[in-house]
């Protein structure tokens with residue numbers, strides 16, 4: 001039996017009847033952009049996150065970018081201000097910063113949790129630092145107690161990149177409710193995934209919410225009145241209706257992901273394969289299950305030969321991408337080593353116990369032969 005990395009067909013076919021009814025409702029409504037489905041999803045997702053406002057956007061990158069753009073319009077940020085960001089994130093976190101004329105300051109992670117290291121954040125703060133942007137990487141909340149303490153003491157803005165962590169909780173607070181604002185992606189592979197591109201900004205700040213809502217819609221609150229230069233990045237009615245269905249199943253999916261992660265952690269217990277460290281069970285929603293292995297490429301080949309699909313998140317860190325020649329001189333040894341060692345095992349709520357057992361057995365066989 002092959003084990004796919006992630007079968008989106010199987011993920012979505014579980015809800016086929018509900019999804020088709022939602023899409024039919026939108027088709028029949030005759031209203032496709034900025035309508036009742038989006039307003040309802042924004043209310044429901046804000047309530048889920050425990051914040052006052054959610055503003056739908058075209059995708060997760062735009063959600064991140066629109067927060068920074070709104071802060072520039074509000075006079076909180078000026079060109080050249082610095083944003084602290086994890087060095088080992090997906091490139092979207094960096095793109096949101098640079099497309100707003102801001103400067104990314106990459107900070108190394110704790111290699112056990114993969115999340116940004118609070119002590120190194122403190123050390124990276126300089127006179128131009130204005131924003132800390134932690135990423136809840138692979139679905140695990142960054143140390144938000146430490147981030148909020150540092151941001152508060154140093155007078156910095158805190159923006160969560162929550163694209164991988166829908167529903168992760170720490171002491172009753174959900175991902176998205178820790179910072180001044182947060183950005184979510186609903187890309188199809190994310191834990192809460194649309195059937196196309198979609199994203200959202202969430203915040204408790206009324207003024208920021210007003211700015212983001214205008215900026216995503218040509219900088220306009222009143223039709224044909226444009227006090228700001230906005231963009232066109234809206235979450236359409238079809239995707240909003242689909243996301244309302246999938247939001248109702250998110251917590252059950254997170255529970256299943258946790259159960260799969262528990263099976264992996266119990267089963268793959270061998271020094272040849274380093275397991276991810278978990279600070280608190282409920283603070284991780286296992287967007288990805290990422291192990292480290294000194295012989296990563298050989299492990300990946302071994303698994304593929306057995307029909308088990310894996311991926312690498314991510315093979316090249318942003319500061320080594322050709323898009324950022326100005327960052328190429330940086331030496332970030334923790335990040336660079338992680339990119340050579342990480343391997344993402346199959347993970348999704350539709351994986352069966354038998355498939356998980358197959359992955360566990362294949363990993364153990366490799367580790368015992370290699371060690």
Ligand SMILES: *Cc1c(COP(=O)(O)O)cnc(C)c1O
Pocket residue numbers: 059060061062089090092093135161163164184185186187197198199
């Ligand atoms: C997916 C992702 C994004 C971007 O989301 P899109 O919807 O693909 O634009 C941003 N940051 C992180 C960490 C992501 O995983």
